[in-house]
Amino acid sequence: MVKSISTPLRIATMVFVVFTAIFLLAPLVVVVGVSVSESQFIAFPPSGFSLRWYEEVLGSDAYVGAAWISLRVAILVTITATVVGGAAAIALHRRKLPFSSALATFFLSPLVLPTIIYAIGMLMLWSAIFGPVSIVTLWLSHTVVTIPYVVRTTLAVLSESNPFLEEAAQTMGASRLQRLWLVVVPQCRPGLIAGAFFAFNISFDEAVLALFLRKPGLTTLPVQIYGQLEFSPDPSVAAVSTIMIALTITLILVIDRMLGVQKFASA
């Protein structure tokens, strides 16, 4: 295909790709640049080179505390969303339950509703029943918004799996639990892994639910950064942000190792 394209058009395509790449990456590059600046003020290009802002971040209770909360929530969410969503996907795939397709829609519905609307509802309900929000509120609500991803990735993998393996295992005398654990779950593995990565990434980076469901002492990393940006941004914000970007890159590398980035992107 590409061979038969005229030279000017090919140049135009290259220019377009380069500009789009700059546009997509510029904010990330700038953040990394600011984080190593010597100056007290946020400036890009940075003046000088120093790691003092990283030192500041690692010594700051606010940032380290927020990072710890984000990490705890993200790990809890990843586990629950993967287990609960994966189990549901296995049952949905069999299509033996009444209202199977309605159930599938039900499980994907949090994807359709804007998060801000759900966030208000959760805040209002929790305050009415339990009073102040807690880490449990954040855990539950992040699990709700990430379950659809696990269901979707697992269903996609199951739809391409061999349906007769389970029957074969049954014929050979495997019990229900053995069939589920030794045959079906391994078949789901790539879907479960992709879903788990989605869940971790969304929970760790998510700002909307975390902004609505916060209280003093319950601030996730994105909320801490948002607060700093609203009031007094200094290069330490850039240093935390750079750490988050580094985490994202690590995550992408791990995903590529385990699944391949292309497969993940099409999920």
Place this chain on the structure above:
Amino acid sequence: MNDRAENTLLVLPGLALLALAFFVPITQMLILSVSGDDGPTLAHFTRFLGDPYYLGVLWRTVRLSVLITLICAAIGFPLAYIMARVGPRLRLWLIVLVILPLMTSVVVRTFGWMVLLSRSGLIPDMLRDLGLVGRNFAIMQTETAIVIGMVQVLLPFMTLSILGIVTRIDPRLEEAARTMGCSFLQSLRTVVLPLAVPGIIAGSLLVFTLSASSFVTPNLLGGARIQVLAASIYRSVTQTLDWPFAAAQAVILFVGILLILVPYARLAGGRSNG
């Protein structure tokens, strides 16, 4: 235990969680949006719809979301097409290019734009040096800043939506069109674009919804004076503590999104079927 029992046990935790922690909260919000001091009331809705300030906020939200969606589609379609047609190595890099920003927190990306667009930032500086704008030129705290930031945030969603469809278009269709005398751009317009419509529509629905309901980027890049609906909801919840009014605004946001999306999806569905 029979099959039915096993399957029920498998869906039950998720079903219970979504019912209690998703549908009940939304119901609670709907109830709150019509509750007043003495019994049910539509006062919160009439307050919003009768106030020119809030109608302005609503209009700005719709206007900016449409603009953001159009720009994302205009960049996303060629980008997705290029991704689908280049060699596997380059495709991998382009996918990383799209995924890396997508997986980075919106807060972090918006911070990057704050640095780039600020008064002494790289972009206004460059425009000044080129003599394109005056000395007092500023982008921060304008609608332009919101659009730039939001397009960068949402472009990956659009691109991946279109990519999913474009990769399934058989390249031989284009070759056939070329053999029959189409120029490259003609084959793009008459063959690829019509086949890519479902992807463009899915992407537009997603981008429009996300754009209309986001407040983090608009708040940070547009400032307090340029409010969008989601930012106004956030303010009602956290600053004025008027929760019923916040709930009513959320209902208006959702109904507004549905009013725009349902006809669009139907129109598009009709076209791609016919």
